[in-house]
Amino acid sequence: MTLTVRDILDFESLYESELIAGMKGLQKEVTGIMVMEAPDIEAWGNFGQVCLTSFFALENLSLTETKKFFIKANTIGIAAFIVKLDRLVKKIPAHFIEECNVNQIPLIKIQKETRYEAIILSVMETLINKNKVLLDRYYMISNQFTNMALREPRLKDILALLEDLIPNPVSLFKNNSIIYRSINLELGDFHVSKSTKLAKKRYTNFEYQRQVVSHTDLTAQHYSQLSVEIPSLGTDVYRLIIHELNQKTTEDDFMAIENTVSSLQMELLKKYALQQQNLSHLNEIINDLIYARYQTEEELAEILHFLNLSKKDNIHLVIFDLSVESNRKKVKREDSESILNTLSNYISIRWSKFVSLVKKDKIIFLICNSDNDQGFSEKITVAINSFTSLSYYSQLSFNIGISNKSNVTDLHLANKQANNILKILKLTGQKNKIVSYKDLGIFQLFLETNNIDELIKFVPEKILEIQKTKPELNKTLRVFLDHNQNFKTTAEELFIHPKTAKYRIERLIKLANINFENPEELLQINIGLRLLEFIDTTL
Known part of the structure; x- marks a missing residue:
């Protein structure tokens, strides 16, 4: 379970504290606590950190510098500021309160008599106990998936275990087609209206998207989904969907999901390797035949x-x-x-x-x-x-x-x-x-013939000589014969003037002494011109 600012307000050490500003940030996660001694928050601040301060370090900041400080704090993810007023700082400046409200960072005032040590001890003790609980749960979940892996599970066995560990139904998609549907709920097609990439946390290794969707099998109401792609080889794309119909995915749930994705990835890699081995054997057999x-x-x-x-x-x-x-x-x-x-x-x-x-x-x-x-x-x-x-x-x-x-x-x-x-x-x-x-x-x-280049001997010598010196004439001749010796259509296909086509044919008649009245000669030329298209005429 995540420790929040709202939770620490219930600690005995903060019993007489007062929430001054930033009420909208009470659900911020708390991951640590420290005493703030300088305004260079980018150098020492961390996500989820609670900062204890007398505001003495910020007293001399201008309005512009104060605004920049709180913007940086919000960007880093500072969870809250706990301030103790003493003889050096008697009152929290109004613009400090305003910036905490704008950036939704809770500002908590404690009594002068409250000891920093008591607050630090209560926060750190809770975090240590929480981490121990998380570690124990992670060990338990990891053991379950390890034992299952030894039994060579099917994909649906892995997903069934996940459903036992989290309160929401799940689905597995392959290339946008569903291949596993939760037995807890009939989930049909859904429409994604919004998708946001989740920032990686210390306990997540895969890329997650949170999607807002509407299910056609349910109502027009929108629901939240957690979507993660299963890294795999090959061209198929697998995606695991957590349908957050009952509650949002918690830190505990992520432990189970992470183990599930790793297990699915391993099974898909094994499946792909087996397919490639079978495919390789099949290819060898077909090659033996052909x-x-x-x-x-x-x-x-x-x-x-x-x-x-x-x-x-x-x-x-x-x-x-x-x-x-x-x-x-x-x-x-x-x-x-x-x-x-x-x-x-x-x-x-x-x-x-x-x-x-x-x-x-x-x-x-x-x-x-x-x-x-x-x-x-x-x-x-x-x-x-x-x-x-x-x-x-x-x-x-x-x-x-x-x-x-x-x-x-x-x-x-x-x-x-x-x-x-x-x-x-x-x-x-x-x-x-x-x-x-x-x-x-x-x-x-x-x-x-075993050597396609030997085909050159079937090309009339006069056509071969023209190919070496004036190949455009042979091309014109081929088109001319294909179009029944029509100058107009020959010119149209070659994008030249009919007079140019006629000039080229006249040159051919002169160079090769072609007799267009002799059908046998034209047949030999026709065959020779076609052979020239797929032999190396540079020989």
Whole structure:
């Protein structure tokens, strides 16, 4: 229980005392007492301190200096002033009384015969006894939580113990969704109208907010809550709420709450470590499957059993690449895991059977389905668009590669297909593209080469020479062919004048001797221009 100024007025040593000013500050906490000898209160004052004085040290202060002194005292948190008048100071100045009222600091006058020693002894004895009681209670509470920790408790076991120790109901939230509700009261949604950060005290280690809320399940009346975030790893945010429906949280209650938060933190850290261990093992198993790192049919059967897959499953492998250059900061693993969790929700709406993993800045899905390649590509595009419509991910840059449908024994080939798509997109500097292997058309033939740079041999020599010296001409030619040799639409896409487009084509005809009437020649040029987009032409 907190010792207040009102409490010390009941001490026998202050029996004949008189409260002169600062009546509104009687609930101030008392943490110590001392004799004031000088006005430099910022040098020796402490929160909750009661100051014994004859006011002789303040007698020569001007009105301005007196005002500053009491402002400092209020800022520090001085609990009260006890003044004894004697032969040096006969009367408490009126402006002293006024400042005590303004700053709500109780001013207590004692008789000349009252001994300072008696007051100091009674205050310190009470504080020492109070601290002993607090220490005993802390030891008792700490023992209860320690014994419970040895039994490997669930989160609700920890919260149930807290409810036995404090008079108010509690709730636990995960990412703003309630996961534990007090059995003492049905608490529904609430609206926070005000939130104030509490100053840390000597017995608190965590950050607390006091919130004024209204519960929709109760009445329109406002209630007070104590809210504290549980420090944890990962992307999930846990918050403990103390519903102060019965009484405000006391110093004793804080002891129980502090132990509860520490216990919850420990359990959440254990839970996170176990999840990461399981996730790491799962990722290894999936990697063994998509890289064909199994030697026998028995090993493959074990992998499929662990992943709840079957040899009969038809699977599309989808790689979500977050390493595109337009992402300002390097994507962290926890960011990728958060994206995976959100993406999985959209995947699960359409397909019930899939596995996934995070690999650096890539997210890989193995999705079991009965769709053909085109149908699957359309469905996954709808799922991705739904995901990117969320405001939180609307600025995210990515590329997506989708393999052909594969059986489980050919997933290593599907993995290669999806990665080759991403390699092409990266080399061409594209972003926010969703490309399936079937979309590549004839370029699938070129991707079968082990060295993508060997593709340069399929580019006509005259086009390759122009690329090295006048790449803007090749770009114009590509757009010109894409628009059925129309100068106007070519100019519009390139943001140039039609005359400029015509001039460039005429130069190409002269430099490369291109015959636009020969369809076979145009086909070779078209293929060569597209290959130039994803090979290193500096070789």
